Amino acid sequence: MSIVTNGRLLYVAHPTGYQIPGVHTKYVVEEQIDLDKVDLDGGILVKTLTLSSDPYVRLRMRDPKVPSTFPHLTLGHPVENYGVGVVVRSEKAEFKPGDHVYGFFGFENYTVYPGPPERHHIMQFIQKLDRDPDIPTSVYVGTLGMPGQTAYAGLNAFVAEKAKTSKTLFVSAAAGPVGTYVIEYARHTNPHLKIIASAGSPEKLEILKQSGADVVFNYKTTDTAKVLAEHGPIDIYWDHDGGPVLDETLANMQHYGVIMRVGTNSGYNTERTGLKNLHAMVEKSLSMFGFIVGLGDVQQKALVNFRPDTTKLVLDGVIKIREKKYEELKAAGQALADVHRGQSLGKPVVIVAED
Amino acid sequence: MSIVTNGRLLYVAHPTGYQIPGVHTKYVVEEQIDLDKVDLDGGILVKTLTLSSDPYVRLRMRDPKVPSTFPHLTLGHPVENYGVGVVVRSEKAEFKPGDHVYGFFGFENYTVYPGPPERHHIMQFIQKLDRDPDIPTSVYVGTLGMPGQTAYAGLNAFVAEKAKTSKTLFVSAAAGPVGTYVIEYARHTNPHLKIIASAGSPEKLEILKQSGADVVFNYKTTDTAKVLAEHGPIDIYWDHDGGPVLDETLANMQHYGVIMRVGTNSGYNTERTGLKNLHAMVEKSLSMFGFIVGLGDVQQKALVNFRPDTTKLVLDGVIKIREKKYEELKAAGQALADVHRGQSLGKPVVIVAED
Known part of the structure; x- marks a missing residue:
């Protein structure tokens, strides 16, 4: 059966101070998705494995009228941030089912990329992830992300x-x-x-x-x-x-x-x-x-060897992995909130599904 | 007769706000100097032609206990800043009478360089000035300084x-x-x-x-x-x-x-x-x-062509000279004060003596 419930963490209210799970973000299980038939419109269907909670996401949680470098999140739609997933179906030549991908994901079990325009995936970015078999996917939104x-x-x-x-x-x-x-x-x-x-x-x-x-x-x-x-x-x-x-x-x-x-x-x-x-x-x-990483020529040049260098440093134990894991998508609101309260020991990652 | 009165602008009190001539600096004509006999101790005797008033001098007018990049001025001694002068006598091989010099001068008609240690000429710096005959000496403490x-x-x-x-x-x-x-x-x-x-x-x-x-x-x-x-x-x-x-x-x-x-x-x-x-x-x-000009390698490198480049730009009229002239040393206190009050149109320079 290809129809499954697609859990989502929706952005539902602009916080004025600290965000509160259930108030500014809300976990819902109201959507059904047909994995075989959902319209990809030339894109790809991705099963979410890991999502990242990062402090800067708070800057996207705002009234769209407030200007910022970061595109705003849209009320009523899933929160969006870095994630790792696996391709389920693809209408793009460069991706095939089973490929790991890294990029900006909706906070949902399954996400269609790039998805409908009203989702405001302004930070459109997804790429094939050539992951090292000895390194968990979650590391690719942290030390390797x-x-x-x-x-x-x-x-x-x-x-x-x-x-x-x-x-x-x-x-x-x-x-x-x-x-x-x-x-x-x-x-x-x-x-x-x-x-x-x-x-x-x-x-x-x-x-x-x-x-x-x-x-x-x-x-x-x-x-x-x-x-x-x-x-x-x-x-x-x-x-x-x-x-x-x-x-x-x-x-x-x-x-x-x-x-x-x-x-x-x-x-x-x-x-x-x-x-x-x-x-x-x-x-x-x-x-x-x-600086904001990834923007600007100077940094882009400096990042050319980032993945191979850092992979080696991680495998050699020079750079250590420290994660605070939040299990399942329903914990993602807490992960987003905790990062601002000094509550996390290690990089907060939401383990949405096993690889 | 080689004994002349050596007018001086003394630094006499630490300002807490804006400096006031007569309160924080004081013009005095109490010193006699024998131009033929004053002890040079291996240095040079310079007749002051032009002195500069610059905003940063205020940072030197402070209690010595307050740390700063800039050496403090010493109470009871002349104010010190950039100037241009002409060598009267010299015990240094590289200077001879009649040479123009540029560097840090005491605010006085005649200055012995480097002078006694208690004068705290900490910013010891003097060099021969190869001036262009078409450019007044005062420009060398401004556009060319x-x-x-x-x-x-x-x-x-x-x-x-x-x-x-x-x-x-x-x-x-x-x-x-x-x-x-x-x-x-x-x-x-x-x-x-x-x-x-x-x-x-x-x-x-x-x-x-x-x-x-x-x-x-x-x-x-x-x-x-x-x-x-x-x-x-x-x-x-x-x-x-x-x-x-x-x-x-x-x-x-x-x-x-x-x-x-x-x-x-x-x-x-x-x-x-x-x-x-x-x-x-x-x-x-x-x-x-x-940055503070003159400190640091990056700038030093950038300054290599400063004098020839700027001399050409001045002679070509690309960089224009705008000066507010204060006549004679007795006006120097006012020149130092005015630069902080937005009173100056053009670079404030004190014309101490004709070239």
């Missing part, structure tokens, strides 16, 4: 040369998949660096130590300025904060330092605070690079 | 490639010697650019138009955000503000835009305001480069 790319592209495109002559690297809110990749990769490529890393719980500090950080501290209970004054000044700062920690670090940067900005944890859900120390940019001749 | 170098190094080291494919350049507080150099040089090298420039008075807007800006506006009476929304988005922002204008511009940057930070007008004398829009760095993949 966007978070890994963020770390790899940032380090290689903007600070590779700088790191060679630097003494210190500071990574804030470092226990997530980007932060630990940055630490492990920097430890591996530039063993001379003193790596300072912060996080918000003892369990996370343990992860930072395992990753190779030399100095770890809890930014909720320890004064960032004091730690940086003792162990700095900072040559390279990898910022996941964008708020008070960035401000304190600006004041503790070494001359000619480089600041990488890849996230704005302080501003996803709450009002942004003003920075007082940005004048250090001039006084210390600092450079600051903000 | 540090302000010109700032514009030239910033444009060539950080945005030369970017400018080729950019549509818009915005320069804030642009009527000073750096701002007009940036506009004129950009107009000359990248005529396709739409140049937007702001200043704080009708007279300054006139200067911006003469420099080649396409769109000019008074930031005191016109809403920056509105102008940038109409004429932006901005690909390259040359920031002389560091405060609210930077904040508005961050919100109006084009993706992959570049922000140059060479001054922090908003923060020299008053409390710094917090920025609310720095998250645009990430969302729009922006780069921001802060």
Whole structure:
């Protein structure tokens, strides 16, 4: 029987602060899908295996009138984000049934790609995934997916040369998949660096130590300025904060330092605070690079060897896989919410179906 | 008779806000100097011709306990900044009487370089000036000095490639010697650019138009955000503000835009305001480069051709000379103060003596 229930996680209300499962997202099992007959309109039918929960998704959860780099999600339609799936049927020459694919998926058991225009799949992107048999599919939305790319592209495109002559690297809110990749990769490529890393719980500090950080501290209970004054000044700062920690670090940067900005944890859900120390940019001749992975020529070039390099580093155990698994699609709303509350130890992944 | 009165502008009190001539600096004529006999201790005796008033000098006027990139001035000793002079006597092989020199001078009629250690000539720097006979010495502390170098190094080291494919350049507080150099040089090298420039008075807007800006506006009476929304988005922002204008511009940057930070007008004398829009760095993949001219390898490389290039541009009339002349050393305190009050039309220079 080819008619199955297609569970979906719908986006149902714009959050003003933190998102709440059941309020802003809603898991429903009301749709039936005929796997043999559903109209593909030249596209492909994909069975979802793994979905990713990433902080930036919150930026897509907004009133469409608010401008942003990120296309908005559409009320009444499934949430959309990176996923890995397997092709069930294909009307595209480059895909055949059984192929693994990686790209932007609807949060549903089965998804038709690209699907109807009203679904607003604006971030249309899907590609065949040449996965390594020893690496689970979930890793391809984490260390081998966007978070890994963020770390790899940032380090290689903007600070590779700088790191060679630097003494210190500071990574804030470092226990997530980007932060630990940055630490492990920097430890591996530039063993001379003193790596300072912060996080918000003892369990996370343990992860930072395992990753190779030399100095770890809890930014909720320890004064960032004091730690940086003792162990700095900072040559390279990898910022996941964008708020008070960035401000304190600006004041503790070494001359000619480089600041990488890849996230704005302080501003996803709450009002942004003003920075007082940005004048250090001039006084210390600092450079600051903000980026969203995958956009821009500089990074694209830096990403050419990402998959082979990172696959080897993962298989060699240099970059370690740490996941928080959410079982089944019905847990996806919680996965999306938890990533903003510091609740996740490891990359949050939703295991929708076994491979 | 070789004994003359050596007028001096002494630094006598740390300002907490704006500096006031007679309060924080004091012109005195109490010192006699014997030009034939004063001990040079292996150095040179220089007759001061021109001294420069630059905004950054305010950062040197502080309690020595406050850390900064810039060495502090010392109470009871002359103010120190860029100047041009002529060698009277020399105990250094590389200088001979009659040579023009450029470097850091005490604010006095005659200065011994390097002078006694308690003078804290920490920014020790003096070099022979190979001046063009058609260009007045005062230009060598302006367009052919540090302000010109700032514009030239910033444009060539950080945005030369970017400018080729950019549509818009915005320069804030642009009527000073750096701002007009940036506009004129950009107009000359990248005529396709739409140049937007702001200043704080009708007279300054006139200067911006003469420099080649396409769109000019008074930031005191016109809403920056509105102008940038109409004429932006901005690909390259040359920031002389560091405060609210930077904040508005961050919100109006084009993706992959570049922000140059060479001054922090908003923060020299008053409390710094917090920025609310720095998250645009990430969302729009922006780069921001802060720098102090002359420090750092990247700029040093970019400055190699500065003097010949700029001399030609000045003689060709591409870069125009605009000066506000303060006659005699006794006016130097006012020159140092005015630069922070938006009182100067053109580069403030103190004409201490005729060449």
